[in-house]
Amino acid sequence: MTTQQSIVICGGAFAGLALALALRQGLGAGVPIVVADPALANRPSRDPRATAIVAACRRLFETLGVWNEVAGTAQPILDMVVTDSKLEDATRPTFLTFTGEVEPGEPFAHMVENRYLIEALASRAEAEGVELRATAVTGNDVRPGGVMVSLADGSTIDASLLVAADGARSRLRERAGIATHGWEYDQSGIVVTVGHERDHQGRAEEHFLPAGPFAILPLTGRRSSLVWTEKRADAARIVALAEEEFHAELEQRFGLHLGEIKALDKPRAFPLHYFVARSFIAERLALVGDAAHVIHPIAGQGLNLGLKDVAALAETIVDAVRLGIDPGQPDVLERYQRWRRFDTMAMGFATNTLNVLFSNESALLRSVRDIGLGLVDRMPPLKNAFIRQAAGLTGEMPRLLKGEAL
Numbered sequence: 001m002t003t004q005q006s007i008v009i010c011g012g013a014f015a016g017l018a019l020a021l022a023l024r025q026g027l028g029a030g031v032p033i034v035v036a037d038p039a040l041a042n043r044p045s046r047d048p049r050a051t052a053i054v055a056a057c058r059r060l061f062e063t064l065g066v067w068n069e070v071a072g073t074a075q076p077i078l079d080m081v082v083t084d085s086k087l088e089d090a091t092r093p094t095f096l097t098f099t100g101e102v103e104p105g106e107p108f109a110h111m112v113e114n115r116y117l118i119e120a121l122a123s124r125a126e127a128e129g130v131e132l133r134a135t136a137v138t139g140n141d142v143r144p145g146g147v148m149v150s151l152a153d154g155s156t157i158d159a160s161l162l163v164a165a166d167g168a169r170s171r172l173r174e175r176a177g178i179a180t181h182g183w184e185y186d187q188s189g190i191v192v193t194v195g196h197e198r199d200h201q202g203r204a205e206e207h208f209l210p211a212g213p214f215a216i217l218p219l220t221g222r223r224s225s226l227v228w229t230e231k232r233a234d235a236a237r238i239v240a241l242a243e244e245e246f247h248a249e250l251e252q253r254f255g256l257h258l259g260e261i262k263a264l265d266k267p268r269a270f271p272l273h274y275f276v277a278r279s280f281i282a283e284r285l286a287l288v289g290d291a292a293h294v295i296h297p298i299a300g301q302g303l304n305l306g307l308k309d310v311a312a313l314a315e316t317i318v319d320a321v322r323l324g325i326d327p328g329q330p331d332v333l334e335r336y337q338r339w340r341r342f343d344t345m346a347m348g349f350a351t352n353t354l355n356v357l358f359s360n361e362s363a364l365l366r367s368v369r370d371i372g373l374g375l376v377d378r379m380p381p382l383k384n385a386f387i388r389q390a391a392g393l394t395g396e397m398p399r400l401l402k403g404e405a406l
Contacts (some may be wrong), residue, residue, distance in 0.1 A: 197259025
């Protein structure tokens, strides 16, 4: 089977599906859009994790027509507190607080469970004519005027552009010879959902502990999602503990301000690392999401950074096609790269600096950062600037992040 001049997206998670839907809506039915990923055979998704969707990315999902499908299961973050302490400290003083609105009635972020959002994206994409193929991309052969994409089911697709949305271990990136720059942290992020006796009132908490940040992120009901950073060896030990021993470790960090707590699923540890691809593009190829960059979760910006890629690439492609320009041409792809690379590098530098500054035992650094947090807390204009930056509402924003259709 051969399809003429499609755009093929390798990867059927958030970035790949959101890009497919944005392109279908922006280009109409004239350009076939194909998403290829073996994971599409496992629908609906059973991913137990949850993700913070910042205001700009919520606008993207609203514009794509999927936000209403998940709004009932999304928990707005109404305010946030930041503390800095040692694990054994009896109290955790609050150094910084944020109210949760970037505009009246618009929270700066929502917590959404991954399985609901992935299924909403897949269903909407399918309904609008995106072809979802539960198979892998096995090869790509650049030819004059296009790229021949080979799939594991034996079919080929004649495409103008191939998009790598296939994650941090992207085979397409490796096949294109694109190197990455970065490093591994001696840290892992423990992810677990916790039930608690009292209502969180929509409050998120970020506790800076010597091993790394301990984030409590509100979910619907009396539940919260934890992103808990520890040294790699300690994280492996903690997730392997028996239920009662794990509860003791959890309670020591979580505290009892929300009453009795209980882990609602099995904790899992994910090694943390940082890298940025040396190029976001190659011949007839564009990288988005984790295929292009992975950053520390300290600021909760990883997925949102990938969705910014999606918005920028979709706008670049749609603008080119409307002008009669081949979307796989080098100058089109270079516009996308220029748009996204600086922002990605800046965010990676910021998260790495925060991790170095806060994940240590230094009394001197602790004093300096606590003074800094206290000063920010007393300067509303600076706090508002931080909130808008965290919400993705600064810089040269693609139209989708403003809530404007392509």
